[in-house]
Amino acid sequence: MPAKAYSLEDGNLSNKPIITSQTKTYNDIDLSFKKKTTGDVFKKTDAAAVKQSIKNILLTNRLEKPFNPIFGGDLGRFLFSLDTEFDEDDVRDRIITAVSKFEPRASVRRVNVEIAPDFNSVLVDVVFQILATEEQDTLTVSLTRLR
Amino acid sequence: MAIIRSSDLDFDTIKTNLKTYFQKQSEFNGYNFEGAGLSNILDVLAYNTHLNGLIANLAINESFLNSSQLRSSVVSHAENLGYSPKSKTAAEATVNLSLDTTDTATAVVTIDKFATFTGVAEGVTFTFQTLEDVSAVNDGAGNFSFQTGAGSTSIPITEGSVITKTFIVGETTEDQVYVIPDPNLDTKTLAVEVFDTVTSSTSNTHNNINDSVRIDADSRVFIVRETPNGFFEVLFSDGKVLGKAPEAGNKIEIKYISSNGADANDISTFEAESVVSVSGVNYSLAVTTVSNSAGGSDKETIQSIKFNAPNNFTSQQRMVTSEDYTALISERFSSVIDDVAAWGGEDNIPKEFGKVFVSLKFKDNISDSVQSNTKSKIVSELSDNLAIMSIDTEFTDPIDTFLETTTTFNFDPDQTSSSLENMQSLVDTAIADHFTNKLNRFDSVFRKSVLLTTIDGLSPAILDSGMTVKMQRRLSPTLNTVKNYTITYPSVLAEPDDVNVIIQSTRFLFSGGVECVIKNKLGSNILQVFNNATQDILQDNAGTYDTFTGTISLVGVNIESIVGGDTIKFTAVPLNDDTIRPLRQYVLQHDATVSASAGTQDFQNTKTTI
Numbered sequence: 148m149p150a151k152a153y154s155l156e157d158g159n160l161s162n163k164p165i166i167t168s169q170t171k172t173y174n175d176i177d178l179s180f181k182k183k184t185t186g187d188v189f190k191k192t193d194a195a196a197v198k199q200s201i202k203n204i205l206l207t208n209r210l211e212k213p214f215n216p217i218f219g220g221d222l223g224r225f226l227f228s229l230d231t232e233f234d235e236d237d238v239r240d241r242i243i244t245a246v247s248k249f250e251p252r253a254s255v256r257r258v259n260v261e262i263a264p265d266f267n268s269v270l271v272d273v274v275f276q277i278l279a280t281e282e283q284d285t286l287t288v289s290l291t292r293l294r
Numbered sequence: 295m296a297i298i299r300s301s302d303l304d305f306d307t308i309k310t311n312l313k314t315y316f317q318k319q320s321e322f323n324g325y326n327f328e329g330a331g332l333s334n335i336l337d338v339l340a341y342n343t344h345l346n347g348l349i350a351n352l353a354i355n356e357s358f359l360n361s362s363q364l365r366s367s368v369v370s371h372a373e374n375l376g377y378s379p380k381s382k383t384a385a386e387a388t389v390n391l392s393l394d395t396t397d398t399a400t401a402v403v404t405i406d407k408f409a410t411f412t413g414v415a416e417g418v419t420f421t422f423q424t425l426e427d428v429s430a431v432n433d434g435a436g437n438f439s440f441q442t443g444a445g446s447t448s449i450p451i452t453e454g455s456v457i458t459k460t461f462i463v464g465e466t467t468e469d470q471v472y473v474i475p476d477p478n479l480d481t482k483t484l485a486v487e488v489f490d491t492v493t494s495s496t497s498n499t500h501n502n503i504n505d506s507v508r509i510d511a512d513s514r515v516f517i518v519r520e521t522p523n524g525f526f527e528v529l530f531s532d533g534k535v536l537g538k539a540p541e542a543g544n545k546i547e548i549k550y551i552s553s554n555g556a557d558a559n560d561i562s563t564f565e566a567e568s569v570v571s572v573s574g575v576n577y578s579l580a581v582t583t584v585s586n587s588a589g590g591s592d593k594e595t596i597q598s599i600k601f602n603a604p605n606n607f608t609s610q611q612r613m614v615t616s617e618d619y620t621a622l623i624s625e626r627f628s629s630v631i632d633d634v635a636a637w638g639g640e641d642n643i644p645k646e647f648g649k650v651f652v653s654l655k656f657k658d659n660i661s662d663s664v665q666s667n668t669k670s671k672i673v674s675e676l677s678d679n680l681a682i683m684s685i686d687t688e689f690t691d692p693i694d695t696f697l698e699t700t701t702t703f704n705f706d707p708d709q710t711s712s713s714l715e716n717m718q719s720l721v722d723t724a725i726a727d728h729f730t731n732k733l734n735r736f737d738s739v740f741r742k743s744v745l746l747t748t749i750d751g752l753s754p755a756i757l758d759s760g761m762t763v764k765m766q767r768r769l770s771p772t773l774n775t776v777k778n779y780t781i782t783y784p785s786v787l788a789e790p791d792d793v794n795v796i797i798q799s800t801r802f803l804f805s806g807g808v809e810c811v812i813k814n815k816l817g818s819n820i821l822q823v824f825n826n827a828t829q830d831i832l833q834d835n836a837g838t839y840d841t842f843t844g845t846i847s848l849v850g851v852n853i854e855s856i857v858g859g860d861t862i863k864f865t866a867v868p869l870n871d872d873t874i875r876p877l878r879q880y881v882l883q884h885d886a887t888v889s890a891s892a893g894t895q896d897f898q899n900t901k902t903t904i
Contacts, residue, residue, distance in 0.1 A: 175324035178331040190322075191331070200329035207329075213341045214305045218328055249328050 172279050173197060173252065194277050194284045197253050201275060201286055204249045205242060220245035222269070226292045230264035238262070242273060253277055267292040303347040309340035359600055366522035368596050372603035376611070378504060379520055379599045381481040383629040384553035385590025387413070387422060388448040388663055389564055390582040391440040393430065397572045403438050404429040405570060411451055411581060413561035420558040421567075422451040422587070425483075438572075448584045448663055451564065454480065454553035462492065463544040472528040476552050477593070479526050483551040486516050486528065488540045497547070503536070505675070513537030524593075555592040560659050562586045585661025591629040598628075613681040619652060622676055627668055630660050635692075635736035637878050643782065643843070649686050650677075653879035655736065692881045695784050696766040697740060697874065698865060699725060699884070701891035703749060703759035706898055710755035714893050720752055721759075721891045729884035740874040740882050757896055763871035766885055767846075768861035771802075771853040778837075779851065781864055783844035784880040788867040792817045796867045797839050797846060801857035805832050809857060812836060812848070812864070821848065841869070863888075 175196040177189040191199050207219030220241060225233055239258045246255050259272040268291040276283045302308050313336065316325040324330035355361040359371040369379050389411070393403060404427055411422045428449055430438035441447050457479075461472045487497040500514040509515060515537055517529045528548060533539035540546055566579035594602075606625055609618040619636035632655045639649035652672070656665055669689050677687040705717055712720070728745050732738060742761055749759045767781045788796050799812040809826045819841065823833035837848040846864060856862055863885075868874060876882050 173324055174322045176322065176331045176335065178334070196324055196330065199331060200324070200327055203331065203334065204329040212328075213337060215328070252327060 172277075175199060178203070193280065194282050197250065197275070197277055198284055198286050200250055201246055201253060201273060202288060204245050205271070205273070205286075205288055218249060222271075222288075222290055225269060226267060226290055230262060235260040235262060238269060238271065242271065246273070246275065252279065256283065303344065303351060305340055305344045308343045308347075309336055312336050312339060359603065362596075362600075365524070365596055368599050369520050370522075372599050373519060375603045375607040377599070377603040377606040377625075378481075378518070379603075380591070380594040380625075380628060381520070381526070382478050382553045382555040382593050383589060383591040384480045384483065384551050385420075385453040385556070385558040385561075385587040386450050386664070387453075387561065387564065387587035388450050388584040388661065390447050390584055391428065391430075391449055391566075392580045392582075393438040393440075393570055393572065393577050394580065395436040395438070395572050395575070395577050397436050397575065398432065398434060400572050401432050402429055403432075403440075403570065403572055405440065405579075408456055409579075410567040411564040412567055413453075413558070413564045413587065415558060415561045415587075418557065420453050420554055420561065420587075421455060422453050422558075422564060423456065424449060424451055452483070452551060453558040453587060453590060454478075454483075454551035457550055457552050459548045459550075461546040461548070463540045463542055463546060465542050466533070466539075472546060472548065473521065474526045474528065474548065474550070476526070476550075477524045478552045478554070480551045480553045481518050481526065483549075484516075484518055484528070485549045487547045487549075488514070489545040489547065491543060492545045494545070498538075500530070509537050511537060553590065556590045559588055559590045560586050585663060586659055588657070588659045588661065588664060589629045594628075611680060613650075613677055616650070618680075619650060619677075619687075622680065623652065623654070623672055626676065627672065630657055630664060630668055631655065632657050633735045635879055642878070646688075648684060649688050650681070651688050651690055651878065653690050653692050653736065655692050655881065690879050692736070692879050693782075694768070694883050695874075695876060695880050696768070696863075696883050696885035697729075697889075698764045698766055699889040699891075700762045701725065701749065701759065701889075702761070703891070703893050704757040704896035705893040706755050706757055706896055708755075708897060710753055712753065712755065714895065717753065717755065718891050718893055721749055721756075721893070722886070724748055724752055725889070725891070726884060726886060729882070733882045733884075736876070736879070736881060738876065738882060740876075742872045756893075757898065761871075763874065764865050764867055765874065766863050766865045766888075768863050770861050771851075771856075773856075774852065774854055776850050776852045779846075779848040781846040781848075783846075783866055783868070784876045784882075785844055785874050786869040787839060787841045787844050788869050789841055790814060790816070790818050794867070797821060798865045800859070800863040801826055802862050803854040803857065804852065805854075807854065808832065812851075814839060821846070823851070839866070 173193050173196040175191045177191045178199060181189050183189060205220035205222055208223045209219050209221045210216045212218040222238065222241065225238060238260045242258050243255050246253060253275040255273060255275050257274040261270040263270065268289060271288045271290070273286045273288070274283060275286065302311065313325055316322065322332050325332045325336060327333060356364060356367040359368065362368045362371060372379055391405070405424065407424050407426050409424045412419050413422060426443055428440040428442055430440040432438060439447060440449060442449055457476065459474055464470050484502060486500040488500060489497045498514055500516045503515040503517050506513065506515050513536070515531065518526055521527050531537050531539040562583055564581045564583060566581055569576035570579055602621070602625060605617070605621040609621040613619050613622060616636040616638060620634045623634045624631065635653045637651050639646040639651065642651055654668070673687055681687065701721060703721065705714055707714070725745065728748060733740060742763060746759050746761060750756055765783050765785060767783060769779060769781055771777065771779065790796060793816070795813045795816065797812070797814040801809050801811055804810040804823055810823050810832060811826050812821055812823055814820065815822050819838050820835055821837045821839060822831050823836050824830065825832055836851050837846065839846045846866070874882065
């Protein structure tokens with residue numbers, strides 16, 4: 148059976164230029180769901196994909212994910228505890244444990260935690276390295292009680 | 295392209311299927327990391343599919359009577375088959391009521407209906423009441439013994455509280471149903487009166503449609519049914535079919551008993567709650583129990599509805615086949631009856647054409663008066679209306695046939711820590727359980743291999759088992775009277791044998807106080823009376839036994855008294871003890887007093903020492 152050919156205007160994708168793009172190691176959907184002009188959603192790739200994943204892990208509370216009750220960094224719990232019941236090390240340990248458990252693509256290099264009891268907030272900087280590319284990136288998460 | 299299977303219900307399996315699909319494309323590869331955005335989307339998709347699958351599964355299950363799990367679904371399916379699941383039933387007792395007064399002037403004392411009594415069962419106090427006025431005539435010495443309107447001194451009292459619900463009928467277009475939010479309602483006690491106006495004192499009685507035999511334009515009937523939340527609702531005709539309907543502005547008064555069901559059964563002592571006033575003086579009512587409270591039952595279970603609804607549908611509210619009798623009697627009288635057997639006269643021994651024989655196995659503690667009343671109701675409410683003309687209903691009592699079992703088994707002590715005695719006890723218990731759970735009902739067939747399989751499965755230490763079974767019937771003779779007796783077994787008897795006795799009785803006194811037994815003559819079906827001590831023959835021909843019909847006929851036997859009991863046990867060897875099928879009114883039971891089990895140690899050693 149002869150192969151059907153269409154013009155470029157009609158969307159013949161087989162005639163694309165040869166040099167088009169480089170291979171991305173990690174591809175994910177951008178959870179902000181912002182859309183391109185074409186109507187498609189944006190992607191997150193490589194370090195940005197992993198960064199989104201780590202943020203997602205840290206901001207998920209336990210029992211929140213269906214059928215996976217232990218998933219999540221469970222940082223929100225600290226916001227509802229007395230500031231005398233935990234310190235920076237507790238938060239740091241929790242973050243390192245959660246990322247190592249649920250994100251095999253990255254390794255945490257450093258975690259800075261700033262607790263501001265007067266503002267009921269915790270500011271966290273997570274410096275991580277992508278294992279496949281050895282690229283380093285920093286995720287900053289601010290946790291604040293709304294009420 | 296990966297196939298996404300739609301039949302999986304498990305969340306993880308669905309998600310795995312979606313991941314398998316994503317493995318085949320290169321656009322996104324973050325699906326396999328739990329924190330990735332795509333993984334979150336897969337979670338949502340899998341969760342949604344999981345829920346939809348579960349809902350579809352539940353919906354399909356609830357669409358059929360056999361697979362329904364919710365009571366509301368089962369009840370709805372049963373109603374489609376014309377079957378009304380049974381509500382709670384109030385327990386009933388009968389008592390004698392009397393007053394001992396010094397008043398000789400008062401001629402008659404009447405106690406209005408709903409006089410209350412209390413009784414205690416397992417520490418809980420229950421209230422009983424009369425459902426009709428009872429009255430007593432002065433015997434001249436101030437003593438009053440109360441009677442029902444029918445003249446009986448056995449006065450029924452019913453457990454529960456009498457509740458009244460009043461409704462005002464709305465416009466016809468409102469299509470009203472009248473909800474009674476009481477799960478303890480006993481539907482058999484529903485009494486529905488319709489008054490013309492709210493203040494009217496005259497009323498028309500409406501009857502339960504289930505009790506109506508024929509309905510015309512002037513009939514006044516109501517329908518009661520269970521609602522999905524376990525309450526009840528009462529419906530009336532729309533005025534076009536099913537007779538007359540209440541009209542707008544009418545007042546409907548519904549009275550019923552709210553009962554505690556089976557909890558109030560088997561109460562033996564009752565006390566009157568209030569005193570009776572005779573000529574202005576209060577006297578305590580003396581209450582004597584005639585029969586303990588019985589017949590109380592809880593709402594019909596889901597399993598029972600699933601079983602009874604199709605049977606009831608098959609009977610089509612008519613009594614033609616034996617199954618019709620069984621289904622309708624079971625449905626109406628299950629609160630007092632455990633089991634029903636029915637058969638046509640052509641199947642009876644001896645044949646009696648033009649009759650249907652019914653045997654009822656009543657629950658424990660059902661008094662003779664309730665039993666008699668139940669039989670009357672079966673005739674008046676069921677067979678007179680629904681059976682074929684000129685076919686009479688005849689009741690026969692269940693006949694207990696006892697089985698005597700001798701069980702042997704080989705036992706390897708190396709396979710268990712239990713002793714031989716413990717193992718024998720275990721076997722005895724298994725046999726007793728088998729008879730209690732699998733037999734002890736009409737139409738329950740004894741199959742030896744089934745029981746032996748159970749015994750073999752008790753322990754790996756039981757290597758094999760065997761059993762011999764004999765049938766036993768019990769005779770209550772008329773003492774010191776020359777009389778003929780016929781005893782029938784439910785199975786064919788063994789042929790006479792030159793070595794073994796086929797028929798053997800227990801001991802009784804005969805011919806001037808001699809302790810005797812009846813056995814068949816070896817190699818013959820003639821029965822003889824033997825001196826139990828000397829084995830001399832005292833009566834050469836005391837009757838015969840018939841192998842094929844399984845009948846013993848004793849002729850001209852004068853029994854003076856019975857040794858060790860009030861019945862003589864007649865044991866017979868069946869032709870085939872593998873299967874004993876109780877026909878008609880026979881019920882198989884186990885006689886543990888003459889049954890035994892014995893184990894033999896078997897170390898499974900197959901080597902021979904020379």
